Amino acid sequence: MRAPLLLCLTLLASLAxxxxxxxxxxxxxxxxxxAGLLDRSENPAVAYPTPPIDRGGQRNRTLIEGRLANIGxxxxxxxxxxxxxxxxxxxxDQGRFVxxxxxxxxxxxxxxxxxxxxTLRRVQFxxxxxxxxxARLRVVLGWDDPKAELDLHIVTPDGQHAFWADPVMSNGGGLDTDSVDGPGxxxxxxxxxxxxxxxxxxxxWGNLGAGGYNFDAGSNQNEVITSQISLVFNENTVNEKRETFIVPLRAIGELLLVKSFNF
Structure with a gap:
């Protein structure tokens, strides 16, 4: 009796x-x-959930690619x-992300x-x-609704405005990544x-569905979209400092001032 029982327990453990x-x-x-020698990401193509037109300045860009399995x-x-x-x-549907x-x-x-x-996977390079x-100054926006399109807007001290239609500034700043397929x-x-x-x-800005962009209220996934904005100073140095802001958004067209700061 012991051998079949042990076999069953082993199979159950393996399945778990x-x-x-x-x-x-x-x-x-x-x-x-x-990068530049081994990295071939000068013209990256992001493919989730639909192929977007990425309007950012494409500086120092790398794709993070992988797959989740058995996520339940x-x-x-x-x-x-x-x-x-x-x-x-x-x-x-296959668990892939890019x-x-x-x-x-x-x-x-x-x-x-x-x-x-x-933690399912971690790499350090x-x-x-x-x-x-x-980057001495970095602002990162992400949100929790893949069917909504949010935009980051930055106004610099000289009055220049970086956003999706004008991502690169003459003062050296700009949007490196402007993801247009949700959620950042x-x-x-x-x-x-x-x-x-x-x-x-x-x-x-609006919503994203199977038929493309739309401004139909309720066609997004969540009633309240939770956006997270990280403000990072001196990234990847011993002097790195960061602040994080959680901002809820409910209605298409909302434009909220998240932070005003002096550098």
Missing amino acids: QAAEPSATLEGPTAGWRY QVRQPHRLVVNGNPLPLYTD RPYAFGAGSNGVEVVSGDGK YEANTHRTP PEMFTMTAPLHGTYLVYVNY
Whole structure:
């Protein structure tokens, strides 16, 4: 009797282990990296959930690609934590995800976290391309509704305005990533910030469905969209500081001032 019982217990344990949530990351890979020599991301194509037109400045951009398996029916969205910036993570029907990110020089980390808070996969890599100057000012926007389109707007001390229609500024700042397929990230970067007052806004622009963009109230997924804005100073240095803001959005057209700060 013992042998069949042990066999059953072993099979049950194997099935339970096989059903555990897991994640794979095809890129970026861990270790030492010199982008420009090994990285071929100058014209990235993001494919979830629909091929978007990414209007950002395309500086220092890398795709984060991978797959989630056995994720079950977790109520909370999974998260992609990049250099400490948590972003809601959604997948296609096969569990695949592809998101753009603009990495700076130095140590970078990518972590996939399940909806119940478990770390599924983590990679650390060192970007050795010194031409990639670390960002002294970074603003990262993400949100928890894949059927909504939110936009990041930044006004710099000289009065320039970076947003989806005009992503690159003459002062060296601009949107590195302007994700147009939900749920972000959108990223603003300056390596040599001007002194003065900055304004950070978030706009609920519209919704995204099978037929493309629309302005139909209620065609998004959540009644209240929770956006998260991370303000990061001196990223990837010993002097790094960050602030995080949680901003709810309810109606298409809302434009909210998230933060006014002096640099």
